[in-house]
Amino acid sequence: MTRKPSNSTWLDSVEGLSLVGAVLGTVAGLAFQQLIYVSAPLALALVMNFVNRQRHEEELERSLGDRVVETRLEVERQFEDELSRVRDEASLTPDEVQTTANEDLLAVQEQLQQLQVQTQQPMVAVAELQQQISTLSTQVARALANLENLGTGVATGMLQGVVKASQETGERDPSESTSESVAPDRASEVASADEFWKQYQRGVRQFAGVNLSQVNFSQRRDYLDGTDFSRANLQGANFMGLNLGEATLKEATLDEAQLDYGNLSRSQLQNASLVGATLRGANLRRADLRGANLENADLSYADVTDANFEGANLKGVKFFRSRGYEQALQSQFVAAS
Incomplete structure (x- = not known):
């Protein structure tokens, strides 16, 4: 919790008065030859100096932590802007492509x-x-x-x-006569992370309706962008730090899932359940969260610029230092108690 400025001023004032008291006590002690006039104000000055030092160290740690988070979000935003620029360049007309x-x-x-x-x-x-x-x-x-x-x-x-x-x-x-069997584009029975990654390496991207609750996906760093997890049971799954950009998670169950620092930009999360999910520092730019249930979810330090929260349940959601959430909620206000 951030300390109030009045407390800081009060501590500084007490420390200054203690130092003045120590000086006066020293003079009085020399005059009256009584150490009590020196020891009491000097001890108080030392105590206040220790308290102020602890306060300054806490403020320094908090400031460094905030700068690290802001720097990471800035890098992700620049990466997203660069990706958008590349996509815009890919949509140029043939004449423009020929000249450039x-x-x-x-x-x-x-x-x-x-x-x-x-x-x-x-x-x-x-x-x-x-x-x-x-x-x-x-x-x-x-x-x-x-x-x-x-x-x-x-x-x-x-x-x-x-x-x-x-x-x-x-x-x-x-x-x-030489045709080979084509690998299916839809997932067969998947019950563990190993089976999921085996099918993913074979080119399968359709995992709609699978049951992968409590599965830890964060042990690998493969891109899961564009993967279809519609109606999948991913309750308590760990996607921390993974790239789920443009993934389809419509009506998926992600209650208490860990999505911290993950990339969910342009993802489809319509009517998804994210009750108690953690998305600290996640990239949710232009994500579609219409009708999603985000009750008690943690979106601290997340980037929700241009995200669509129309009809979403935002009761108890933490938006501590989230980027762009006020602008995203301005056009579709949802009451949250």
């Missing part, structure tokens, strides 16, 4: 040439296969002619079946 990124255009042309070479290879393979089929068809036709001369109808029918099967095999796309 000639080197990128050369790189794209080289990639196109490589792609053309790669696409020509299967075409050459198909042409060779068709040639082989044509040769086989010619040989079978000659065999049929010979068999017709002999009047062997049964053999003719068998050879015609061979020709038909060969043609069907040649016309089939070569990629069908």
Whole structure:
């Protein structure tokens, strides 16, 4: 708790008076040869000096802590602004791209040439296969002619079946015979952090409805941006310091979850339950929290600039030194007792 200025002034005044009393007591002690006139004011001066020193140390620690948090938030805000600038540059028109990124255009042309070479290879393979089929068809036709001369109808029918099967095999796309099973884009049964990370490494991003309560995700630093956790049970899960930017957490249960210092910018948290969740220092810029239940959540030092709290339950929420929360709540006020 911050000390009041009146207390600081009072302590300084008492310390000054104690020092003056010590000086006067010294003079009186020399005059009357009584140590009591010196010891009492001197002891009081020492006590007040110790109290003032403790107060200054506490204020210095508090000031350093606030500066560290403000510096981290400033770095995250600059990173978010830089990311927005890159996205804006990516949406430029072709004329603007041509005038500002000639080197990128050369790189794209080289990639196109490589792609053309790669696409020509299967075409050459198909042409060779068709040639082989044509040769086989010619040989079978000659065999049929010979068999017709002999009047062997049964053999003719068998050879015609061979020709038909060969043609069907040649016309089939070569990629069908060598196709591999595609990894599913949705999660199968997930019950632990290890199973989650295994499926995530295989490219799975759809984890809607999974039950991963109390799971600790913070042991790794993989980006979880864009992951779909809709309707998932993540109660008490630990996402501390992880990147969940643009993640979908609609109707997810995040009660008492730890999201401190995490990146949740542009995340979708509509109707999510965040009762008692900790989001200290989290980045919630442009996050969609419409209808979310944030009762007793801790958003101290968080950045909620341009976040949407329309219809959200903010009863008991801590916004201590949160950046942009007054502006975010100005257009959609929610009564919180």
